[in-house]
Amino acid sequence: MTYLEGTQAFGGMGSPNPLPQSATVLSEPFRTNIDAATSGGSGGANKLWLPVWSGEVMYAYDQYRVFEPLVESRTISSGRAMEFPIMGSVNLKPAWFAGEELLGQTNDHKSQTIAVTLDNRPIAAFFELDNVDLMITQWQYRQELARQAGQTLANARDLQIASYIIRAGAESVLAADPRLKSGSDWTKSLKDGPVYDSIFNANFGYLDHAGATDQQSTDGALGVLAAIEDFMIHLQEINADTNGVTCAVTPKTFHDIRALGVARDSGDLGGGAGRPFFGGVADAGGLGAGLTNAMAGLSDSLEYMSCRIVKTNHLPNWDASAGNVATSASTGIANGVIGEGRYNLDFTANKVATTTSGNSQTQGTVGIKGMIWQSKAVASLSLQGMKVDTVEDVRRNTNFTVASMMAGTGVLRPECAAVIVAGATGVINQFNSDDKITRTILRRVLGMTPEYVNTGKAATPYYSG
Numbered sequence: 218m219t220y221l222e223g224t225q226a227f228g229g230m231g232s233p234n235p236l237p238q239s240a241t242v243l244s245e246p247f248r249t250n251i252d253a254a255t256s257g258g259s260g261g262a263n264k265l266w267l268p269v270w271s272g273e274v275m276y277a278y279d280q281y282r283v284f285e286p287l288v289e290s291r292t293i294s295s296g297r298a299m300e301f302p303i304m305g306s307v308n309l310k311p312a313w314f315a316g317e318e319l320l321g322q323t324n325d326h327k328s329q330t331i332a333v334t335l336d337n338r339p340i341a342a343f344f345e346l347d348n349v350d351l352m353i354t355q356w357q358y359r360q361e362l363a364r365q366a367g368q369t370l371a372n373a374r375d376l377q378i379a380s381y382i383i384r385a386g387a388e389s390v391l392a393a394d395p396r397l398k399s400g401s402d403w404t405k406s407l408k409d410g411p412v413y414d415s416i417f418n419a420n421f422g423y424l425d426h427a428g429a430t431d432q433q434s435t436d437g438a439l440g441v442l443a444a445i446e447d448f449m450i451h452l453q454e455i456n457a458d459t460n461g462v463t464c465a466v467t468p469k470t471f472h473d474i475r476a477l478g479v480a481r482d483s484g485d486l487g488g489g490a491g492r493p494f495f496g497g498v499a500d501a502g503g504l505g506a507g508l509t510n511a512m513a514g515l516s517d518s519l520e521y522m523s524c525r526i527v528k529t530n531h532l533p534n535w536d537a538s539a540g541n542v543a544t545s546a547s548t549g550i551a552n553g554v555i556g557e558g559r560y561n562l563d564f565t566a567n568k569v570a571t572t573t574s575g576n577s578q579t580q581g582t583v584g585i586k587g588m589i590w591q592s593k594a595v596a597s598l599s600l601q602g603m604k605v606d607t608v609e610d611v612r613r614n615t616n617f618t619v620a621s622m623m624a625g626t627g628v629l630r631p632e633c634a635a636v637i638v639a640g641a642t643g644v645i646n647q648f649n650s651d652d653k654i655t656r657t658i659l660r661r662v663l664g665m666t667p668e669y670v671n672t673g674k675a676a677t678p679y680y681s682g
Contacts, residue, residue: 270352270363271605274620277367278603283515283529284378287463288595289629291333292602299598300330301629305395327395331669333596333627336557339604341621342369349609349616366620370603373556374624375531378597379465380560381626383533383585385594385634386410387659388669406455413444413589413637414654422639424586425467425534431481438473441466441587441637445524448589448635457633461592462524466637470587471528474519475505475512495519524589534585537561538664559668560626566638566662583640594634598625628669 293299305327310319344362351358389409390397396407415421418440423429429437445464452459466474477494492498495505505519506512512519519526537555555561565584600623607618628634638654660667 267605267607270359271603271620273360273363274367274370274605275603277364278371279367281368281371282374283371283527283531284375284382284465285597287461287527288378288382288590288592288597290597290599292599294601298332298334298625299596300332301596303329303331303395329391329393329395331627331629333598333625333629335598335600335623335625338557339621339623340370340373340556341619342366342373343617343619345610345613345615345617347615352616370620370622372531374597374622375529376533376555377560377624377626378595379529379531379588380533380537380555380562381595381628382465382588382590382634383562383564383636383663384559384665384668385590385628385631386412386588386636387656387663387665388628388631388667389656390632391669407632408455409656410451410632410635411447412654412656412659413440413447413635415639416653417447418443421586421637422583424470424473424637424639434473435477438470438477441470441474441526442477442521444587444635444637445522445526445589449522449524451635452591452633455632457630458591458593459523462589463592464524464526464587464589465529465532466526466587467532467534468515468528468530471519471526472512474526479508532585532587533562533564536563536565536567538563559666562663562665564663566640566659584638585636586639587637589635589637591630591633593630594628596627596629598627599623631669 289301291299308321313319342365344366346352352362353359390407394407411417413421418437420433420436420440422437423433424437424441426433441464445462449459449462452462475495478496479493493505493508494502497503497505497507504521515528515530517528533555538561567583603620603622605618605620607616609616636659638659654662659665
């Protein structure tokens with residue numbers, strides 16, 4: 218039996234305490250005082266392990282989630298929706314002369330609301346076992362199941378949030394957004410974010426492509442850095458916050474960026490060894506860390522132009538739309554489905570009408586290659602955190618356990634998100650004469666229906682539009 222120092226339970230998390238000296242704690246394989254550890258007194262074997270295991274699941278969820286801390290996250294205690302206000306701006310009198318009356322009206326400071334709703338059904342991780350004693354006496358067994366349950370929920374939630382970051386990069390600013398100003402002066406700064414397509418960089422198709430040469434991978438990685446620079450300029454131009462900006466790519470693309478400047482053949486060593494961009498070399502900007510650090514952990518990240526570059530296995534880059542995912546014969550669950558219908562888009566960016574051509578690509582592969590966003594772009598909503606239940610099935614002589622959570626996602630500020638998408642030819646002649654993938658085209662090839670709308674009601678105190 219292993220006791221974790223700094224915790225108050227075997228595998229549970231609590232306030233740091235020194236290793237207990239009680240001979241009972243050190244010798245007993247599980248808690249013997251059930252009433253002291255659980256509410257409602259003793260109630261069978263489940264009372265022994267369920268409270269501790271629940272905490273371990275929550276701890277594992279917090280450890281494995283990636284995107285939830287990088288967006289606007291809220292927890293509600295009741296209800297199904299939360300409304301976020303979009304505030305307008307105050308009026309300005311550039312020169313206020315003596316005796317001139319300032320005439321105010323209720324439209325001077327309009328505001329609207331965007332509602333983020335919970336999904337209709339919860340997400341759940343579950344398992345069934347026939348020997349509950351293992352959950353009581355074997356910490357390693359219980360901890361592994363807790364890790365898998367927490368990681369499974371975190372992975373599912375990451376995919377849902379990533380799907381909505383992509384949606385935010387395809388939505389357009391509301392025509393009635395109170396922040397929009399008429400005219401063309403300095404006050405009219407709000408605009409849709411850019412779409413980084415193969416016109417922006419022709420080598421995006423080689424990102425995360427197994428057949429790409431070193432030169433093509435390098436050019437694609439440099440294109441990601443160029444997109445980050447352009448996105449930071451865009452945020453400044455719309456007077457948005459430039460803190461909390463993140464770029465998410467696949468592990469292969471991450472390490473292509475990490476390896477920029479690293480010699481690949483003898484020709485790269487002409488005049489001496491090169492200076493890796495992210496090798497921690499002071500003369501090269503001090504980016505990254507020395508090459509003794511492989512940065513092989515999924516939690517490792519790079520910093521470039523105040524943007525954090527993270528790697529993830531949960532970047533949606535497949536066709537998750539209806540009719541394009543196979544159903545597992547053993548579980549009856551569709552593989553590749555992210556959640557409700559609004560999450561399941563064609564992330565290969567190839568969903569167009571049958572009378573038009575698709576998003577073809579003459580080099581590399583098509584689809585979503587990365588996403589860049591500021592934390593205010595998307596909201597993540599949850600209802601009272603996580604719930605863990607277990608029930609003994611006498612007929613089957615098993616114990617069935619479920620860890621579930623009610624969550625929801627919504628777009629708050631689409632101008633603060635952008636996607637890197639490969640492929641332009643084929644969409645060009647059908648939709649746009651200048652070969653550029655606009656947000657309107659992106660929504661079409663993703664098979665996406667816009668849902669970013671004003672949801673304010675007269676009953677809402679801060680709504681006056």
